[in-house]
Amino acid sequence: SLSDRLTGALKDLRGKGRLSGADIDATCREIRLALLEADVALPVVRAFIEKIKVRAKGAEVSGALNPAQQVVKIVNEELVGILGGETRRLRFAKNPPTVIMLAGLQGSGKTTLAGKLAKWLTGQGHTPLLVACDLQRPGAVSQLQIVGERAGAAVYAPHPGTSIGGGENALGQSAADPVDIARQGIAEARAKQHDVVIVDTAGRLGIDEELMGQAAGIRDAVNPDEILFVLDAMTGQDAVQTAEAFRAGVGFTGVVLTKLDGDARGGAALSVREITGEPIMFASTGEKLEDFDVFHPDRMASRILGMGDVLSLIEQAEQVFDAKQAEATAQKIGSGQLTLEDFLEQMMAVRKMGPIGNLLGMLPGAGQMKDALANVDEKQLDRVQAIIRGMTPAERDDPKIINASRRLRIANGSGVKVSDVNQLVDRFFEARKMMAAMAGRMGMPGARANQR
Ligand code: GDP
Ligand code: MG
Numbered sequence: 001s002l003s004d005r006l007t008g009a010l011k012d013l014r015g016k017g018r019l020s021g022a023d024i025d026a027t028c029r030e031i032r033l034a035l036l037e038a039d040v041a042l043p044v045v046r047a048f049i050e051k052i053k054v055r056a057k058g059a060e061v062s063g064a065l066n067p068a069q070q071v072v073k074i075v076n077e078e079l080v081g082i083l084g085g086e087t088r089r090l091r092f093a094k095n096p097p098t099v100i101m102l103a104g105l106q107g108s109g110k111t112t113l114a115g116k117l118a119k120w121l122t123g124q125g126h127t128p129l130l131v132a133c134d135l136q137r138p139g140a141v142s143q144l145q146i147v148g149e150r151a152g153a154a155v156y157a158p159h160p161g162t163s164i165g166g167g168e169n170a171l172g173q174s175a176a177d178p179v180d181i182a183r184q185g186i187a188e189a190r191a192k193q194h195d196v197v198i199v200d201t202a203g204r205l206g207i208d209e210e211l212m213g214q215a216a217g218i219r220d221a222v223n224p225d226e227i228l229f230v231l232d233a234m235t236g237q238d239a240v241q242t243a244e245a246f247r248a249g250v251g252f253t254g255v256v257l258t259k260l261d262g263d264a265r266g267g268a269a270l271s272v273r274e275i276t277g278e279p280i281m282f283a284s285t286g287e288k289l290e291d292f293d294v295f296h297p298d299r300m301a302s303r304i305l306g307m308g309d310v311l312s313l314i315e316q317a318e319q320v321f322d323a324k325q326a327e328a329t330a331q332k333i334g335s336g337q338l339t340l341e342d343f344l345e346q347m348m349a350v351r352k353m354g355p356i357g358n359l360l361g362m363l364p365g366a367g368q369m370k371d372a373l374a375n376v377d378e379k380q381l382d383r384v385q386a387i388i389r390g391m392t393p394a395e396r397d398d399p400k401i402i403n404a405s406r407r408l409r410i411a412n413g414s415g416v417k418v419s420d421v422n423q424l425v426d427r428f429f430e431a432r433k434m435m436a437a438m439a440g441r442m443g444m445p446g447a448r449a450n451q452r
Contacts, residue, residue: 019056019057019059019060019061019067019070019071020067021057023067023068023071024052024053024056024057024067024071025053026068027067027068027071027072028049028052028053028056028071031049031052031071031072031075031305032045032049034304034305034306034307035048035049035267035270035304035305036267037265037306038265038266038267038270038303038304038305038306039236039237039239039264039265039266039267039268039271040267040268040270040271040304041237041239041240041267041271041275044240044270044271044274044275047274048078048082048270048274051078052071052074052075052078055074055078056070056071056074059074062318062321063321063325064317064318064320064321064322065314065317065318069310069313069314069317072305072307072310072311072314073314075305076301076302076305076307076311079270079297079300079301079304079305080297080298080301081297082270082273082274083269083270083273083280083295083297083300083301084295084296084297084298088254088279088281090226090254090281091225091226091253092195092196092225093225096194096195096196097129097186097189097190097194097195097196097197098195098196098197098225098226099186099196099197099199099222099223099224099225099226100117100196100197100198100199100224100225100226100227100228101199101201101218101219101222101224101226101227101228102114102198102199102200102201102227102228102230103201103203103215103227103228103229103230103246103250103252104203104229104230104231104232104246105203105204105205105206105207105232105242106137106202106203106204106205107203107205107232108203108230108231108232108258109230109232109256109258109259109284110134110200110201110203110230111134111140111143111144111147111200112147112258112284112287113228113230113256113258113282113284113292114130114144114147114148114198114200115130115144115147115148115150115151115153115289116151116284116289116291116292117198117282117292118130118147118148118151118152118153118198119150119151119152119153119289119290119292120292121196122151122152122153126195126196127193127194127195127196128153128154128194128195128196128197128198129153129154129155129156129185129188129189129192129194129196129197129198130144130147130148130151130153130154130155130156130198130200131155131156131157131181131182131185131186131188131197131198131199131200132144132145132155132156132157132158132181132200133178133179133181133182133185133199133200133201133202133218134178134200134201134202134203135158135176135177135178135181135202136202136204136211137202140200140202141157141158144157144200145157147289150289151289154192154194156181156184156185156188156189157181158176158181178201178202178214178217178218179214179217179218179221182199182218182221182222183221183222185197185199185222186222197222199218199222199224201214201215201218202214202215207241207242207245207249212245212246212249212250213249215249215250216249216250219250219251226253226254227250227251227252227253227254228252228253228254228255228256228281228282229243229246229247229252229254229255229256229272229278230255230256230258231243231255231256231257231258231268231272232258232259233257233258233259233260233262233264233266233268233269234259234262234264235268236264236267236268239268239271239272240268240271240272240275243255243271243272243275243276244275244276247276247278252276252278253278254278254279254280254281254282255269255272255273255276255278255279255280255281256280256281256282256283256284257269257280257282257283257284257295258283258284259284259285260283260284260285261285261286261291265303265304265306266300266303266304267304269300269304270304279295280295280297280300281294281295282294282295283295283296283300329342329345329346330439333432333435333436333439334436334439334440335436336432336433336436338432338435338436339396339397339398339399340388340391340395340396340397340399340428341388341393341396341397343388343428344385344388344389344396347381347384347385348385383414383416383420384424386414386415386416387410387411387414387416387420387421387424388424389414390410390411390413390414391410395410399425399428399429402421402425407421407422407425
């Protein structure tokens with residue numbers, strides 16, 4: 001499989017430096033295949049790969065990952081970004097009812113989605129009304145009524161006995177027109193105080209002028225706050241053409257992917273997102289009303305890439321690397337060999353996590369230290385950081401060499417007084433001794449047994 005091929009290609013080339021052109025090209029070739037296998041449209045694949053190459057070229061090789069893994073990580077991040085970059089919630093109207101219109105080919109899952117949305121919205125305290133504007137397909141109205149009942153939502157439909165499909169019926173009643181039903185549905189929602197209206201519409205098997213015209217007519221009659229384009233994830237390469245046709249014919253503000261419970265890799269998601277620029281908002285994963293969720297870009301990205309194994313490998317590798325680094329630091333602490341560089345790194349890592357005072361409270365055995373450091377102010381930490389940055393690597397590595405002339409240079413370079421540098425260096429030596437002693441008492445790895 002692709003995943004195996006890529007795992008096989010993951011040679012151990014970890015190190016310092018930048019990703020090489022050859023590494024990037026080799027991995028991008030595999031990524032390209034993965035995207036095509038997932039049915040992402042060719043122009044979208046091309047543009048995407050170009051973007052990846054540009055970003056990968058400037059990337060540093062991390063200590064944790066080999067170059068191929070690193071490219072895959074970048075690809076995954078970009079995919080998640082594109083799929084979810086502008087993930088947004090449903091837009092609700094300032095003056096209810098909010099009108100949500102569903103559009104899409106026949107069988108794409110509109111009517112099922114109407115029920116799912118109704119149930120989901122009801123769970124959030126809304127009172128949706130379903131409006132049956134598919135008067136094309138026999139049984140479509142009763143299908144929506146059944147779905148509405150299951151979802152516990154009201155349904156507005158033409159009166160039984162009204163003929164469907166144009167002209168007059170045998171009893172001389174005028175035929176129901178989808179645009180009229182849509183309009184009446186909105187009036188009904190106002191009268192009965194439904195705050196959301198979900199308009200189900202007809203679809204055909206293929207793209208069809210008359211049908212588009214009808215959908216556009218409904219759109220103009222109800223002025224929707226959202227038009228959701230419903231797309232079967234199994235559609236494959238035709239997805240782009242279908243989406244383009246609906247965009248031109250009706251327009252839409254969001255996409256819902258259905259039938260994600262099937263084995264489609266879902267490349268349509270990326271194609272439609274890239275080509276129409278509209279966000280994917282929801283995902284349907286089965287026939288039952290509960291098989292429905294807001295769209296999760298990370299799950300979709302991993303599905304499109306088809307490299308779940310590789311992605312979890314990458315995550316593991318990064319975790320192991322972090323753990324190894326932590327252990328190496330612990331070794332140095334225990335043996336009293338901590339450098340100012342290590343100190344700076346640790347400080348940066350800790351600062352990223354929030355105010356230092358809070359963090360110290362979570363460390364075992366740090367009771368006294370916590371009291372001492374509780375009042376450390378962040379400005380002082382900035383100064384410490386500036387001073388260490390002003391040192392050469394050799395000085396950071398072995399602070400013992402920092403003599404008077406070096407202290408003066410460091411102070412000038414980092415805009416502090418010489419006494420500040422003196423204080424930092426002295427405190428560092430004290431802290432290093434104290435930490436080594438503490439590590440010894442706590443039985444940390446690398447601690448010298450005889451250290452007191
Ligand atoms: P519409 O013609 O667009 O209204 O599509 P329907 O809602 O009638 O759905 C067509 C068929 O697809 C029905 O048999 C549904 O049960 C089925 N369906 C809809 N959504 C999903 C889904 O997410 N997963 C699966 N497996 N089937 C679905
Ligand atoms: Mg339907």
